[in-house]
Amino acid sequence: MSNEFPLGLFDSGIGGTSIWKEIHMLLPNENTIYLADSKNAPYGLKSRDEIIELSIKNTEFLLNKNAKIIVVACNTATTNAIKELRAKYEIPIIGIEPAIKPAANLSKTQTIGILATKGTLNSDLFHEKISLYSNIKIIEQIGHGLVQLIENGDINSAEMSELLESYLRPMVDQNIDYLVLGCSHYPYLIPQIKNIIPNHIKIIDSGEAVAKQTKKILEKYNLLKTSRSVSWQKFYTNTNPHVLKTILNHEKTVIEKDF
Numbered sequence: 001m002s003n004e005f006p007l008g009l010f011d012s013g014i015g016g017t018s019i020w021k022e023i024h025m026l027l028p029n030e031n032t033i034y035l036a037d038s039k040n041a042p043y044g045l046k047s048r049d050e051i052i053e054l055s056i057k058n059t060e061f062l063l064n065k066n067a068k069i070i071v072v073a074c075n076t077a078t079t080n081a082i083k084e085l086r087a088k089y090e091i092p093i094i095g096i097e098p099a100i101k102p103a104a105n106l107s108k109t110q111t112i113g114i115l116a117t118k119g120t121l122n123s124d125l126f127h128e129k130i131s132l133y134s135n136i137k138i139i140e141q142i143g144h145g146l147v148q149l150i151e152n153g154d155i156n157s158a159e160m161s162e163l164l165e166s167y168l169r170p171m172v173d174q175n176i177d178y179l180v181l182g183c184s185h186y187p188y189l190i191p192q193i194k195n196i197i198p199n200h201i202k203i204i205d206s207g208e209a210v211a212k213q214t215k216k217i218l219e220k221y222n223l224l225k226t227s228r229s230v231s232w233q234k235f236y237t238n239t240n241p242h243v244l245k246t247i248l249n250h251e252k253t254v255i256e257k258d259f
Helices: 017-026 048-064 075-088 100-106 124-133 146-151 158-173 186-194 207-220 242-247
Strands: 007-011 032-036 069-072 111-116 137-142 178-182 202-204 233-237 254-257
Touching: 007 017, 007 048, 017 032, 017 207, 032 048, 048 069, 048 075, 069 075, 069 207, 075 124, 100 111, 100 124, 100 178, 100 202, 111 158, 137 158, 146 158, 146 186, 158 186, 178 186, 186 202
Parallel strands: 007 032, 007 069, 032 233, 111 137, 111 178, 178 202, 233 254
Antiparallel strands: none
């Protein structure tokens, strides 16, 4: 496998671009391919079997584009399908999980909130993770409707503000001091979230940690791109690319409606 081959990332839609941005910032020399399966978003409302099937389909697409590693830039896909993907493919596969560990270890009030999809919060992997922190009160909240609004480009809508208020206010009232964003779409909501929660509550997402893990895996398998040729970034979507273009903030990228 050539180290010139691209990194492959997929998500149920545009949200995983929050992970892509962290990876691209840390590893700007790397070529990347990002797949936004927005037609099937949100994964959080689908069955585990459906999520596994879609994750395999997405992985196959990226492998056909010569991806040298796969980053599952989706919490729901990771918590429901990462074991199956790693069993099926020899290529390194990196997942993304809610950042429960740092929040639990740093919490002074011993109470943290987790905003995530139904698929993530109901997964076996998620329950395995939270069982390690029996001394911490963990308040779980399904983010009903948030992914759909983000996919529609309605990040700053009144409906979004109302939903966030209804989800976050009960957490604040229960004295959380850390809020874990358990969906790669949700970092795009941080400005609105900060308008609702007090300043002392810290927000944690997984983007930076995933980027560091990606670099570590590339180094481990000697897959870091060594040539200094200008890197390229390609994005694929199966819906209207307008929202994806907007959320990428007009990066010099290629977006194709291809699959």
